[in-house]
Amino acid sequence: MHVSPDTVPTMSFDWGFIKWFVTPSAIPGAASTLGEVIVNPGKGHARHNHPNAEEIIYVISGEGRQMVDDGQEFTIREGDTVHIPMGAYHSTYNTTWRPLRLIVTYTPGGEEKALEAAPDLTVHEAGTVAEWRQA
Template structure:
């Protein structure tokens, strides 16, 4: 099943946006989740974990401070890939002026549903272009 950015909704948050291209709830038979994440300059994901799924992060462009398992933050940048085991605490902060673009996967899929409970979660219909405003 081919899906392009115009085919899927955009979830926005105070820190950026996500487009989930493959999820078990949207693609029949899918067992994993894959999406593109944009983290705005000076923003990031607070410390969190996925108790039921491992995560893989691939950096398309930009760089960020990455923390894994409550260790010292380290730099991730374009071309880097990172595996986060199931249940491990982690955070990602874009400390630069450029947007950070990531490909993110969850195995097994379904962990993306937890983001819908975030207080700043907003879902935009496929094809809609969210308006970005500095906070």
């Protein structure tokens, strides 16, 4: 199945954006989740975990700080990959003035559904442009 970024909605949060390209709920038979995450300059997402899935992060561009397993904090940059074990607490923070672009996967898929309960979530329909506004 072919998925174009213009054919999926954009989730926006105070800290950035997510487009989920493959999810078990959107693609019949999909067992994992894959999406692109943009963390805005000087922003990040709160410490959290995925009790039922491991996460892999691949840095497309930008630089930031990644915390894994409550204590292991390190710099991430373009080309880096981070494995987050199932249940491990983690957070990501963009330390620069440029967007931090990531590819994220969950195995097994489905953990992305938890983001639907985030109080700062806005869903933008497929094909529309979600603007970033400095808070």
